[in-house]
Amino acid sequence: MGGSDRRYTQAMKEIFALVDCNNFYASCERAFNPKLEGRPVVVLSNNDGCIVARSNEAKALGIGMGVPAFEVEKILEENNVEVFSSNYALYADMSARVMKTLSTFTPDMEVYSIDEAFLNLAGFNCSLTDYGRKICRTVKRWTGIPVTVGIGPTKTLAKIANRIAKHSAKADGVKDLTDIGSLNGILAAIPVEKIWTVGIKTAIKLKRAGIETALNLQRADINWIRQKFGVVGVRTVYELRGMSCYPLEQNPPVKKSIAVSRSFGRPVDSVDELKEAVAGYCSRAGEKLRQHGLAAALMTVYVTTSRFIKNRYFNSRTIEFPVATSDTKELIGGALLCIDGLYRRGFLFKKAGIVLSSLVSENRIQPNLFDSADRARSRRLMQAIDAVNSRLNCPLRWAAEGLNRPWKVKFNRRSHRYTTRWDELPPVA
Ligand SMILES: [Mg+2]
Numbered sequence: 001m002g003g004s005d006r007r008y009t010q011a012m013k014e015i016f017a018l019v020d021c022n023n024f025y026a027s028c029e030r031a032f033n034p035k036l037e038g039r040p041v042v043v044l045s046n047n048d049g050c051i052v053a054r055s056n057e058a059k060a061l062g063i064g065m066g067v068p069a070f071e072v073e074k075i076l077e078e079n080n081v082e083v084f085s086s087n088y089a090l091y092a093d094m095s096a097r098v099m100k101t102l103s104t105f106t107p108d109m110e111v112y113s114i115d116e117a118f119l120n121l122a123g124f125n126c127s128l129t130d131y132g133r134k135i136c137r138t139v140k141r142w143t144g145i146p147v148t149v150g151i152g153p154t155k156t157l158a159k160i161a162n163r164i165a166k167h168s169a170k171a172d173g174v175k176d177l178t179d180i181g182s183l184n185g186i187l188a189a190i191p192v193e194k195i196w197t198v199g200i201k202t203a204i205k206l207k208r209a210g211i212e213t214a215l216n217l218q219r220a221d222i223n224w225i226r227q228k229f230g231v232v233g234v235r236t237v238y239e240l241r242g243m244s245c246y247p248l249e250q251n252p253p254v255k256k257s258i259a260v261s262r263s264f265g266r267p268v269d270s271v272d273e274l275k276e277a278v279a280g281y282c283s284r285a286g287e288k289l290r291q292h293g294l295a296a297a298l299m300t301v302y303v304t305t306s307r308f309i310k311n312r313y314f315n316s317r318t319i320e321f322p323v324a325t326s327d328t329k330e331l332i333g334g335a336l337l338c339i340d341g342l343y344r345r346g347f348l349f350k351k352a353g354i355v356l357s358s359l360v361s362e363n364r365i366q367p368n369l370f371d372s373a374d375r376a377r378s379r380r381l382m383q384a385i386d387a388v389n390s391r392l393n394c395p396l397r398w399a400a401e402g403l404n405r406p407w408k409v410k411f412n413r414r415s416h417r418y419t420t421r422w423d424e425l426p427p428v429a
Pocket residue numbers: 020021022023024115
């Protein structure tokens with residue numbers, strides 16, 4: 001074993017369990033409505049656009065993930081599928097209950113996403129499969145949510161184990177892959193694109209080089225991998241070999257949410273001005289996200305008229321990004337869609353705001369197979385914009401933010417920004 005390999009053997013005793021809620025949003029709906037048990041259930045994205053969650057019965061009907069609802073309207077009708085709009089408040093609360101339940105099994109836990117957590121089971125002197133079953137039973141009893149448990153010596157293998165736990169009837173919800181001896185046959189059946197941290201582009205490159213399965217990748221030449229895919233690729237190969245490279249991260253991001261809102265300098269009644277304002281907030285919020293090395297999975301946009309008029313209107317929309325993002329362009333795109341749904345002609349709007357939530361650390365973004373964005377490229381662009389703006393008094397703006405911005409907050413009575421603006425430094429007499 002070479003020098004670089006030796007570093008990883010230290011952590012070989014680790015045991016990770018990945019607990020993943022099954023069809024989470026659909027299961028949340030079911031938890032409060034027992035009549036839905038055994039029936040096909042789907043949940044739609046904002047504005048009831050696309051299918052974002054499916055119960056197993058709905059999957060069996062051939063309803064795809066992410067497809068627009070109108071495309072499958074006939075299937076939904078003919079099979080009496082129960083259709084729900086998303087209820088993010090409910091899902092967030094159910095997630096908190098599941099995580100709290102899991103924390104009773106071990107204090108060493110990493111909440112990985114709204115419906116997944118890694119537990120550290122190192123040092124447990126019992127059958128891990130039995131323990132996994134106990135976790136499943138308890139979560140189901142306490143919260144009503146079904147979960148599957150995948151166990152392995154690395155996070156990557158725990159993810160694969162979880163996949164098997166879900167799909168194999170024999171596994172029945174729990175799969176333990178800590179016995180590396182039996183691993184080869186299993187890895188040979190896992191296509192590379194199903195491996196954690198392998199994005200769709202990496203998968204295509206790997207396949208072009210003849211690396212089709214997790215077993216091929218596990219046996220790949222490490223120098224070639226390093227050359228082609230850098231340190232992330234190397235880590236994935238080691239993780240498949242049972243050497244842990246991704247420790248449990250127990251400290252969640254400090255920030256829970258990022259909010260930007262302003263009262264307008266004068267009432268706004270045009271949808272275009274509302275959009276300009278909100279685009280500006282997105283630009284600011286994107287900067288804040290990147291400053292903290294975070295990305296957001298959820299965005300809420302709200303608008304409100306003045307509190308002091310008779311005909312008051314307040315409304316909000318929440319959207320979920322397919323992949324957590326810190327890209328201003330994506331934030332603006334989402335916010336503009338929200339405004340289209342929120343705007344009502346005839347109202348004088350006084351204030352608008354956005355709240356970014358479900359924040360994750362940027363280097364832990366969960367890849368999504370449907371993701372077509374070039375993340376590396378967008379990150380470089382954002383870095384360049386942030387670097388330029390940190391040096392300019394008149395920052396680069398996104399076209400969507402508008403130029404004149406007549407709605408802009410008025411700061412006539414604001415004192416000088418002494419510490420942050422060169423042109424507002426206190427004069428020396
Ligand atoms: Mg899940």
